[in-house]
Amino acid sequence: MRLDYFAIHGRAISLRMALSYCNVEFEDNYITFKDLMWHKKKGTYPSGQAPVLHLDDGTVLSQSNAILRYICTSYKGRKGETLYPGHADPKLSWDNDNVIEFINDFANNDYAFFYRTKFKSDEY
Ligand SMILES: N[C@@H](CCC(=O)N[C@@H](CS)C(=O)NCC(=O)O)C(=O)O
16 A cells, blocks of 8 residues: 655655554655656556555555545554544534534645745745
8 A cells, every 4th residue: 555645744644654553565656746646647546646545456546535535444453443434423524524624624725825935836
């Protein structure tokens, strides 16, 4: 499994944390802005955006929150606990989605501003 994203926390920190917490081995592949533009041009990333998770069977997943749900549905946590139970526990799933949406609001409103002021685009 390989995760493609910049060498920043951004939209990949939750994925890196979830994969680590679930003891899933993955390659943390740091890409550059130029790499992203290449993938965009070639159409190799489903939404033309990063992060992207490459599964061992060749499937390429995009959209950070959808990837997070995929990880938390597919794997158990360190203590063997279910992280995203879906229909089995709608309230716990809502609890998780509530946090995800909160972070999403932050990501949509503040990440771009923060990273644009911190880095030039080709330094990502
Ligand atoms: N909704 C997407 C947004 C992803 C996104 O905007 N990624 C940025 C990097 S942080 C990107 O790839 N930007 C290039 C573009 O949208 O053309 C997600 O959560 O994965």
